[in-house]
Every structure is written in C-alpha cells, then in structure tokens.
Amino acid sequence: MQLQLTGMGFTHAGSRAGLAPLDLTIAHGEHVAIIGPSGAGKTTLLRLLGCQLKPTQGQYLLDAQAPWQLSARGLRELRSRIGLIHQQPPLPPRQRVISAIGAGRLGQWSLLHSLRNWFSPQDLDGPRRILTQLDISEKLFERCDQLSGGQLQRVGIARVLYQQAQLILADEPVSAMDPHLAQHTLRTLTEQARKHSATLVASLHNVDLALSLFPRVIGLRDGVVAFDLPSNEVSPAQLKALYANERLGSPVPSNPTVIHIPRC
Numbered sequence: 001m002q003l004q005l006t007g008m009g010f011t012h013a014g015s016r017a018g019l020a021p022l023d024l025t026i027a028h029g030e031h032v033a034i035i036g037p038s039g040a041g042k043t044t045l046l047r048l049l050g051c052q053l054k055p056t057q058g059q060y061l062l063d064a065q066a067p068w069q070l071s072a073r074g075l076r077e078l079r080s081r082i083g084l085i086h087q088q089p090p091l092p093p094r095q096r097v098i099s100a101i102g103a104g105r106l107g108q109w110s111l112l113h114s115l116r117n118w119f120s121p122q123d124l125d126g127p128r129r130i131l132t133q134l135d136i137s138e139k140l141f142e143r144c145d146q147l148s149g150g151q152l153q154r155v156g157i158a159r160v161l162y163q164q165a166q167l168i169l170a171d172e173p174v175s176a177m178d179p180h181l182a183q184h185t186l187r188t189l190t191e192q193a194r195k196h197s198a199t200l201v202a203s204l205h206n207v208d209l210a211l212s213l214f215p216r217v218i219g220l221r222d223g224v225v226a227f228d229l230p231s232n233e234v235s236p237a238q239l240k241a242l243y244a245n246e247r248l249g250s251p252v253p254s255n256p257t258v259i260h261i262p263r264c
C-alpha cells in the first residue's frame with residue numbers, strides 16, 4: 001500500500017502532546033523504521049497510519065483513499081488489509097496459539113468459515129510454517145498465557161504474516177527478545193514482508209537493527225521529524241542529537257548504537 005501524509009498532525013485530547021503536521025510519502029512495498037526517544041510520538045504516528053486515530057489536522061491517503069471519508073464498511077475493509085503488531089500483543093490469555101494466528105484472517109473469511117475455525121482450526125500448515133520461520137513451532141497448541149513475552153511477540157508477528165497484510169505497522173515488535181533472537185525475528189519479518197510486497201513501518205528502540213535491516217529511517221523527537229534519510233546516511237551526530245536528554249544530563253554514549261549485531 002502507498003501512504004501519503006500532507007500536513008497531517010495530531011493532538012491528543014486534553015494534552016498538547018501529539019504529532020506536529022508532517023508531509024510524508026511511503027511507497028508501495030517500502031520498509032521504513034521509526035526511531036526516537038520515549039514519548040517522541042512513534043506509537044501515535046503508527047496509530048494514525050493504521051487508522052486507529054483520526055488526524056486532527058491535514059490529510060492522510062492510503063492507496064489514494066481518504067480512510068476517514070469511507071463508509072463504516074469501507075473503513076473495515078481497509079483495516080482488514082492492515083496488520084498491526086503490538087509490543088504487547090492483545091491476545092486472549094486462554095486462546096491457543098493456533099487460534100490466535102488463525103484469527104489474523106477473520107476479516108477475510110465468511111462467517112461460516114470463521115465459526116468452523118473457532119471450533120476447530122481449519123488450517124494447521126499455514127500457521128505452523130510461519131511459526132517454524134520464527135523458530136517457535138513447538139508452541140502451536142500452547143495457550144497464549146503460557147508463553148514468555150518474547151514468544152508472545154512472535155505469535156503476534158506470526159498472526160500478521162498469516163493475515164498477509166498489505167500494510168504492516170509494528171510498534172516495538174522485538175522489544176522483549178534477546179539481541180540475536182530480535183535480529184532473527186526482525187529479519188524474518190522484513191523478508192516475509194518483501195516476499196509479499198507489503199509496506200512495512202516499524203518503530204524500534206534498537207538503533208542498530210533499524211539501521212541494518214531498514215533502508216529508510218525516520219528520526220522522531222517531540223512529535224517532530226528530526227530526519228528522514230536512507231539508513232546509510234544517518235550520522236552518529238544526528239543520532240546523538242535525537243537521543244540527547246537535557247533533563248537527565250548526559251547518558252548519551254559517544255556512539256549511540258548500543259548493541260553490536262553482526263550483519264550477515
């Protein structure tokens with residue numbers, strides 16, 4: 001999907017925080033990482049892109065359609081093409097992993113097929129294949145509340161990959177994983193998104209992963225775009241300025257890329 005923002009901004013109700021008006025175009029199939037300090041507006045931007053929040057200013061077009069001018073049914077159809085990956089996937093605790101992944105296609109199935117799937121999962125191979133790619137296939141029949149945070153995050157990713165979303169919006173998708181697992185998982189996500197020509201926008205606190213796995217990186221600070229560059233053009237000085245924290249003094253490392261993960 002293609003995303004086009006023109007002077008699009010957002011202010012949270014009862015607060016002055018949000019997102020300053022911005023112009024941004026993300027091409028069909030493009031992969032973009034959003035980085036920036038806590039409170040910069042990364043989640044707010046992703047929620048706007050996913051049509052969960054309505055902009056308070058400007059225009060947002062998704063594949064040349066204005067989502068908020070669509071009928072309720074049109075908006076539902078549009079949302080069914082968007083896959084949201086949450087830092088803490090909102091999966092029912094007692095639900096089995098197989099059902100949680102299958103639910104990714106609920107918006108595409110008939111009522112009858114959904115009901116059948118509710119009682120007995122109709123497709124085992126698809127979810128199992130994706131879980132294998134994410135190195136967690138042994139959890140196919142486990143309950144979601146028996147998984148660790150990192151395992152649950154992988155189930156959330158598997159659900160969106162199974163959905164075959166055309167736009168994937170990932171908010172800190174690997175934050176609960178150790179560095180090597182985070183790299184493997186994010187690499188799998190980007191490879192699968194590329195294979196299906198899905199547009200991918202992900203917020204990440206791990207700058208190394210953002211720079212190594214995403215060709216374009218947007219730095220956000222205080223609701224304002226600080227830079228929007230090819231990842232190989234982002235300089236240490238720009239990263240240092242992005243994460244500078246005047247209130248906490250100077251914990252900013254001279255080289256802010258904290259975890260060094262080999263690029264394979």
Ligand SMILES: Nc1ncnc2c1ncn2[C@@H]1O[C@H](COP(=O)(O)OP(=O)(O)OP(=O)(O)O)[C@@H](O)[C@H]1O
Nearest residue numbers: 012013015017018037038039040041042043044045
């Ligand atoms: N529902 C809300 N009502 C009022 N203000 C909000 C709301 N949600 C977020 N904010 C404010 O909007 C700003 C941006 O928040 P947001 O969650 O988008 O930041 P973030 O970059 O995702 O942060 P983090 O990295 O900590 O997740 C913050 O100042 C936050 O306090």
